[in-house]
Amino acid sequence: MAALVIAEHDNVTLNDATRAAVTAAIQIGGEVHVLVGGENCASVVQQAAKLTGVSKVLHADAPVLNRKLAEAMETVVLSVADGYQALLTPATASGKNFMPRIAARLDVMQISDITAVESADVFVRPIYAGNAMMTVKSSDAKKVITVRPTTFAKTGDEGAAGIETIDVPAPAVAARFVSEELSRSDRPELASAKIVISGGRGMGNSENFALLERVADKLNAAVGASRAAVDAGFAPNDYQVGQTGKVVAPELYIAVGISGAIQHLAGMKDSRIIVAINKDADAPIFSVADYGLVTDLFQAIPEFETELDKIGY
């Protein structure tokens, strides 16, 4: 039997999170196929066909799949689900949105946000904001899984999969797309950036966030935020790192004016190197930081920029 990975993409580019889900599928065993559902998404299909370890790409192309809305994704995935023992997709906002619908229709309990595959039916997933790791054995005949992208290696580009076009049935019910307001940025994507610099309530206001953006531009880093900073309007919602925001694990995570609540730590504690800049020496963020600097951020950040200049940034 085979596993099917449902690709994350924007109709033009295959999102790297898909590569992590393919790695998880390979670990489950058997053939791995990828479903690319979208509108005018042929370029994504070409990219998916090159993924190492993938033997077939299913191409579902129709206007109803343009935004990968949950009802349409449910219908198209169910139309091919019979042939698979496992269905996987990255635990992105989009994957979290449509995947449980598919699980419910298959009468399967979804295994959310897995961080390890122990065998074809045993998986590890975080609970309680990552304060505990739960190992579960699924008794369902089919597995429906979302995959935490940061904990699996990203499969490469050495594949040459065959491509099959599939029909796109119309969903029985559907929400209608009205509009989208996307934050435009030339910086790398938060979820996959090598360096992330995040600001918290200590930033004070949205203008001050520009201090972090300047550093980010020098380092080719993404900018993140705590919930408090997003709630206060200092940064857009998609910057939120944490239990209920994005999970990141960059090479370097710099937390500026962030206290380190468990909900925030849940989203960044797997980063390789953590730096904390906070004027409160007792802030819990220091308990996970490799390098801590107890100081006023408004002094430290401009200085940080100057020091970066000195070493050639």
Add this chain to the structure above:
Amino acid sequence: MKILVPVKRAVDYNVKVRVRPDQTGVDLVNVKMSMNPFCEIAVEEAIRLKEKGAASEIVVVSIGPAQAQETIRTALAMGADRGVHVTADVTVEPLAVAKILKGVAEAESPELIILGKQAIDDDSNATGQMLAALMGLPQATFASAIEKTEAGVNVTREIDGGLQTLSMPTPAIITTDLRLNEPRYASLPNIMKAKRKPIDARTPDEFGVDITPRLDVLKVTAPPKRDAGVKVDSVADLVGRLKNEAGVL
């Protein structure tokens, strides 16, 4: 318009849970429990829709042990009208919860069902979507704004790149995100009043739902511990170490 709001009793968000030494779960003895924060946001939103005149009745439902009634009372004290308590003394997985909620919804015929996007204990983020699929209804997850329209509802959602707005006919299912609203505290008079609001007692069997878990928990362990590193003296020291020691610059 009737609104159904499912609520879950969960560990309070301020509690840092510890794994039990026998690895069977986390230690919940004498730990503070509260309404799951995302469920609170769902209750608040329903009340606001009622205050605006867009809703006429709010029914809250909770599936869980006897203490789940306290969670229902909290919602009633905030302003919901009546409760349904489905007794279950074991852990009920999102799939079974969704099946029970479908039974409740078929009996109540709400126009909107508003749920929290995730429970902060098991972090599954699945119940609302599963309920929508089982009922064959449209959904809007991770809502940061809800507007009742003549024909249905418009919902703005928090997605990976920003915000997305969807429009759908009712009945529909919405799950809440953090920015939807800030839940109110119940006033003392409202807490007293809530004591007299009715709570209907039901069982999973009455809805014909088998709540046997599909996921067998083999073990629960602590995550790898991360130790505190060093405090550096200056920004220059920090940058030097990031470059020479850590090799990340």
